[in-house]
C-alpha cells in the first residue's frame with residue numbers, strides 16, 4: 001500500500017507530502033539555507049525576466065495549492081540569466097503556506113520560517129519542447145522562490161486573491177487573464193541563493209535549479225487568510241479540509257553547495 005514501510009506519510013495531511021524519502025534522492029528540496037555556508041559566486045548574473053501578462057490563462061485548485069497557468073507554447077514569458085545557461089519558459093506559479101503566520105514557507109534562511117513562499121515555475125525551452133519532457137531532466141526546470149511576510153497589503157496580489165473564492169474546491173478552475181507575475185517579484189532581484197534541487201510535491205523530480213530571492217515581498221494578513229479559505233478537498237467529499245500547511249518538510253543537503261549572487 002502507499003503506506004508501506006518505504007514511505008513515511010506526513011501526519012499533517014495524509015498523502016499530501018507524498019513520500020518523505022525519495023529512493024536515492026540526493027538533491028531534494030526544500031532545504032535550510034545556511035547563509036554563512038553559502039558560497040559567493042561572482043559569475044552569477046542578474047536575473048532577466050520578461051513576462052507578458054497576455055500569456056496568463058487560468059487559475060485552478062489542484063488539491064495541493066492553487067496554480068496560475070500561463071501559455072507556454074511560445075517564448076513570450078521567459079527567464080534567463082542568473083545561474084542559467086539557457087532560456088526558460090514560465091508555465092505556472094503557485095504558493096505554499098501555513099495555517100498560521102508563524103510558518104508556511106518551504107525553504108528557510110538560517111532556520112527562519114516565513115508564513116508563505118511563492119514559486120514561479122519555468123522549463124528549459126532551449127533544450128526541450130514540453131514541460132513534461134523538461135521535468136525529467138537535470139537541467140529541465142528553474143523555479144524562482146520568493147518569501148512572503150505579513151505586513152502591508154500587496155496591491156498586485158489582490159486581483160488573484162479576489163479570484164480564489166471561485167476555486168475553493170479541488171478541481172475547480174476559472175479563467176484568469178492579464179496578470180503580470182513580475183509584480184510579485186521583490187524590487188531587488190539581483191540578490192539570490194541558488195542550488196540544485198527538486199520539485200517539492202510528488203513526483204519530486206530532481207530537475208530544478210532553485211533561485212531563492214534574498215528580499216521578501218509583503219502581503220496583508222487578510223490576503224493570506226483568503227489563501228487559507230481554500231480547500232484540499234473536492235465539492236463531493238463529505239469532510240472538507242482547509243488548504244493549509246501545504247509545504248514539504250526540509251530535506252538533507254547531501255553535500256550540495258548553495259551559491260549566493262551577493263556578498
Ligand SMILES: Cc1cc(=S)c(O)co1
Nearest residue numbers: 119121143198199200201
Ligand atoms: C512543477 C511544480 C513545482 C513545485 S515547486 C511544486 O510545488 C509543484 O509543482
Ligand SMILES: [Zn+2]
Nearest residue numbers: 094096119200
Ligand atoms: Zn512549489
